Amino acid sequence: MYASAHAVPLAAKVEQQKKILWITTAVATAVSRTSNLQYVFRAQIHSDQYGQAFAVFLTEHAKAKLGMEPKDGQGRV
Numbered sequence: 001m002y003a004s005a006h007a008v009p010l011a012a013k014v015e016q017q018k019k020i021l022w023i024t025t026a027v028a029t030a031v032s033r034t035s036n037l038q039y040v041f042r043a044q045i046h047s048d049q050y051g052q053a054f055a056v057f058l059t060e061h062a063k064a065k066l067g068m069e070p071k072d073g074q075g076r077v
Helices: 002-017 047-066
Strands: 021-023 040-042
Touching: 002 021, 002 040
Parallel strands: 021 040
Antiparallel strands: none
């Protein structure tokens, strides 16, 4: 994730300069891990949330799209 690698130091610099950074390409949690960021905004989920979002999505759509209850898929590879 090259965008995340650039966004981490960029976020610190922008915060120091009191400029606004609206980042849409960086998903790494480290981009906003620093507390008290007042000028850095990200409008999408961060990398730590993708697994949870995917599990919720599958749970909500398994019956309609796959024809099975979510619990039926446990243990399958």
